[in-house]
Amino acid sequence: MKHKISVFEKTIEKAIKGVLKDFQPKTLFAPAEYVLSLGGKRLRPLLTLMAADLFGKNAEEVINAALAIELFHNFSLVHDDLMDNADLRRGYPTVHKKWSESSAILSGDVLVIEAYKYIARTPARVLPDVLDLFSNTAMEICKGQQYDMDFEQRFDVTEEEYIEMIRLKTAVLIGCALKIGAIIAGASAGDADLLYEFGINIGLAFQLKDDLLDVYGDPETFGKKIGGDILCNKKTFLLIKSLKNVDDEQRKELYKWLTATEYDPVAKIRFVKNIYAGLNLKFVVENLIEKYYLASLNCLSSINVPDDRKKDLIALSENLMYREK
């Protein structure tokens, strides 16, 4: 399994090197090439290749669609980082910091247009279906980002709203990456839908794991500072659950930290982590991750393909659940 995945990963890296290469003018395309070159897990294109493999098709048949997904993902990172005013992405300066806000806007735009150019190379027989799924997913991701920003102004976000937000912002692109691979590989509509649902559950678990790592990860392994979500009052599942379940006295204190404009960051992180500990929230979220993980396995097991073929996807998702970075 490791061998196959590493072959897929090499195929993806090689293909990405050709994307937007030698496009002119450099003022426009250098920022787009830069963000693509920063790497990351390349999880989404990998899933497209693995989905095709599940139904017996080679990487070459879905590589363009896989690149389209990765291009779209990078488009959303560039625009989101600008909207969120983030300084770093994968340890490097974000596009609007390294170049300018206009650069981030326009290089994001060319990334999404290039994504559509790659998705347009889908075989004509399934092009309308793939295009529909791709655009619907793209629209959902924008909605997810809007909800995420809207939540910043609110203290009454519910658990259901949070799960819906991360479904839109994170999970649907994982589902889409898998389903497009399945569609191009000629899977039945039922199997393609099951793989999509597998992806949604994996995506939800993945984001919840991300929220946990941001608080409980090892800064060395995780590769970024711990407590970032706490410092910017991000309405994660942990904070939402806290705002709902703490007693009145603690809530007052918590509000004070959330609304303070000047504070000691170490003390704020310590205080919020104490609240989480008091409510046993690490355990609660770990259970929730487990729930989504089991639901994903359930979807996978119903897919009409010999179990032997499913091993790689199971191993990969297990790695995602129990990762430390």
Place this chain on the structure above:
Amino acid sequence: MKHKISVFEKTIEKAIKGVLKDFQPKTLFAPAEYVLSLGGKRLRPLLTLMAADLFGKNAEEVINAALAIELFHNFSLVHDDLMDNADLRRGYPTVHKKWSESSAILSGDVLVIEAYKYIARTPARVLPDVLDLFSNTAMEICKGQQYDMDFEQRFDVTEEEYIEMIRLKTAVLIGCALKIGAIIAGASAGDADLLYEFGINIGLAFQLKDDLLDVYGDPETFGKKIGGDILCNKKTFLLIKSLKNVDDEQRKELYKWLTATEYDPVAKIRFVKNIYAGLNLKFVVENLIEKYYLASLNCLSSINVPDDRKKDLIALSENLMYREK
């Protein structure tokens, strides 16, 4: 002809009212609906309908493609206005002024995604061709915007560079609007290309006319302040020609006005208009417009359709050339 065009215009207005209607959340879609509701000439979708009509097809067969073009056009306006820090669009506050920069970024993003959803409704037999043309055009428009921004920092832009910039930023979408109508209507490849070239020439003439109106238009009729391009040192054909052809003494004086951070706007406009007058530039640009207009008619005359059918397009482009707003 007037009757037919006004029927087409009503068809477009009616169809646009349904776009993004009732989409949620409102924080995301209200800005997109707002910019679509501001109107404008709706020139591009009108051209798609007229192109289909030229080859004997009804508006209904191309209305989705026409909406896609108009959505894309509005996407580029929202992002360009943000990058150019423009306060007003069609006399109303721009999206980033009325809402926020994040709103302008994200509502622009949903406009371009929705554009692709409409273009995806193209009949399957021509979908790959239409999609290619649409994405290539979209990419060219981004390049045009980048050149336009790059030119802000330069005083040595050549006439050829300027024409190439407005070809990319303005003309290709007019060519694309026409050609997509032709392709869906079943025109031959040769005729579709001729109509595209017709559009490119009309587009160049259209933008040059815009540059002239910005200096010599009647503020009442034109609907915006005169001299805006002069005040922001926009590298129009007029200014480029001036920088090249003035004598050394005038050039020194012109640079002084272009680099001044504090000045009397009325005096700056008067000075620059004097330079234009000394070089007879209004006449020069009018001749250039005429040249592109004649080239466009030349393309149209070669299209393999009875002359009688071409009257509407000729009348419309004549109106565009001799418009006062």
